[in-house]
Amino acid sequence: MTQHFSYQDDTLNIDGISLKELAIEYGTPLYVYSKKALVENFRQYADTCKRFESDKIHSLVCYSVKSNSNLAILNILGQEGAGFDIVSGGELQRVIAAGCDPRKVIFSGVGKTANEIGLALKHDIHCFNIESFAELHRINQVAQEMGKQARVSFRVNPNVDPKTHPYISTGLKENKFGIPYEEALACYKAAASMTNIDVTGIDCHIGSQLLDDAPLLEALDKLLHLVDQLSEEGITLKHIDIGGGIGITYDDEKPVAISDYLTRLFTRVENWRKQKHPDQSIGLMFEPGRSISGNAGLLLTQVQYLKTNSDKNFAIVDAAMNDLMRPSLYEAWHKVLPVSNRKGEATSYDIVGPVCESGDWLAKQRELVIQADDILAIMSAGAYGMAMASNYNTRGRAAEVLVDNGNAYLIRRRETPEELFALESVLP
Numbered sequence: 001m002t003q004h005f006s007y008q009d010d011t012l013n014i015d016g017i018s019l020k021e022l023a024i025e026y027g028t029p030l031y032v033y034s035k036k037a038l039v040e041n042f043r044q045y046a047d048t049c050k051r052f053e054s055d056k057i058h059s060l061v062c063y064s065v066k067s068n069s070n071l072a073i074l075n076i077l078g079q080e081g082a083g084f085d086i087v088s089g090g091e092l093q094r095v096i097a098a099g100c101d102p103r104k105v106i107f108s109g110v111g112k113t114a115n116e117i118g119l120a121l122k123h124d125i126h127c128f129n130i131e132s133f134a135e136l137h138r139i140n141q142v143a144q145e146m147g148k149q150a151r152v153s154f155r156v157n158p159n160v161d162p163k164t165h166p167y168i169s170t171g172l173k174e175n176k177f178g179i180p181y182e183e184a185l186a187c188y189k190a191a192a193s194m195t196n197i198d199v200t201g202i203d204c205h206i207g208s209q210l211l212d213d214a215p216l217l218e219a220l221d222k223l224l225h226l227v228d229q230l231s232e233e234g235i236t237l238k239h240i241d242i243g244g245g246i247g248i249t250y251d252d253e254k255p256v257a258i259s260d261y262l263t264r265l266f267t268r269v270e271n272w273r274k275q276k277h278p279d280q281s282i283g284l285m286f287e288p289g290r291s292i293s294g295n296a297g298l299l300l301t302q303v304q305y306l307k308t309n310s311d312k313n314f315a316i317v318d319a320a321m322n323d324l325m326r327p328s329l330y331e332a333w334h335k336v337l338p339v340s341n342r343k344g345e346a347t348s349y350d351i352v353g354p355v356c357e358s359g360d361w362l363a364k365q366r367e368l369v370i371q372a373d374d375i376l377a378i379m380s381a382g383a384y385g386m387a388m389a390s391n392y393n394t395r396g397r398a399a400e401v402l403v404d405n406g407n408a409y410l411i412r413r414r415e416t417p418e419e420l421f422a423l424e425s426v427l428p
């Protein structure tokens with residue numbers, strides 16, 4: 001538990017505000033975020049970057065919008081100076097709607113449509129992270145039609161094992177992401193000869209929830225080697241984007257400290273630059289998501305029923321896989337805390353939702369002292385929680401509240417059933 005979440009008089013608080021009171025006021029399921037935690041997490045990146053800033057090295061931390069895309073969260077990070085890593089035109093529109101600068105946006109993703117590319121060019125985004133040769137041609141064509149130059153970087157697949165869950169590993173040969181390392185040189189040469197392409201960088205993202213930075217530094221070395229090869233071909237890059245991926249503590253994991261990781265990375269890049277390209281300046285970019293938003297939020301849910309089937313105890317709660325998909329999708333582990341502590345003997349429960357799927361569970365075999373109507377906090381749910389929520393079983397998505405300086409703000413209200421079918425129509 002971070003210092004933002006603590007028990008006071010046996011009631012769980014977030015930055016001094018009672019979660020029980022928030023559950024009563026806003027109802028459950030409810031996502032609750034701490035602005036303080038969010039900003040502190042972002043500053044771990046930004047402050048270390050500032051330490052290494054010079055006339056030869058600059059950097060931009062591009063928050064990965066997909067991890068939590070609520071407008072209030074984007075707005076806060078934008079005010080902190082963040083850029084944004086997006087994967088769709090919708091995410092670009094969110095960044096703009098949140099009042100943030102589209103020129104600090106990098107556009108990743110394997111399937112950018114012509115419309116999305118056009119939208120990004122119209123808003124003059126920082127650059128496209130290209131994931132295939134076919135995409136390069138499409139971007140050049142759209143840019144030509146619009147009379148624009150597209151700044152591009154190739155997402156290279158360095159074939160490094162990130163040692164994380166296979167579903168969230170992205171930098172291996174068998175993954176769909178990026179361009180094979182061996183083909184990168186040819187892609188760059190082709191890009192350099194295209195009329196409406198401005199080759200500016202190189203990028204990779206090898207996976208998510210990495211606890212150790214060794215695979216990231218290994219990937220960096222491979223990128224630096226490619227930058228050298230490109231330089232020999234007369235192609236000079238302006239930035240290196242190492243992606244996101246640093247993990248968080250869900251249970252007892254001990255991820256590398258962000259400042260340690262960045263210090264190692266900047267030092268390596270600076271040594272390489274001094275040795276190989278002393279007159280050149282270089283930008284470093286990062287795309288962190290989970291390590292900024294993950295432990296800044298939790299999900300509140302109320303126990304509806306306690307039930308025992310063949311000796312197994314279930315706590316049936318009002319949140320479900322549609323609210324927090326990570327346990328059903330990756331068997332992800334989230335800590336479960338009672339919002340009000342009770343005295344007594346603990347019982348082992350599976351925490352399950354009301355959705356009609358056996359895979360609808362949030363946690364298994366948790367020792368808890370609870371009764372029906374109690375409120376539980378599912379911890380570390382700020383990243384890939386609400387962002388991956390759906391309306392399965394015609395369930396309105398949870399509301400979201402952000403706590404700032406002793407006040408709670410509703411940053412997304414609960415959906416009503418009417419809103420869920422408002423876009424549909426029956427045949428005439």
Ligand SMILES: Cc1ncc(COP(=O)(O)O)c(C=O)c1O
Pocket residue numbers: 064067085108109170205207208209243244245246287288289290291383
């Ligand atoms: C291209 C890209 N960048 C950044 C991220 C953010 O990763 P993380 O939340 O692990 O920092 C992801 C998700 O894994 C991604 O696919």
Ligand SMILES: N[C@@H](CCCC[NH3+])C(=O)O
Pocket residue numbers: 066168208209326383384
């Ligand atoms: N959604 C995943 C991470 C995928 C990251 C996206 N590239 C999770 O919850 O852990």
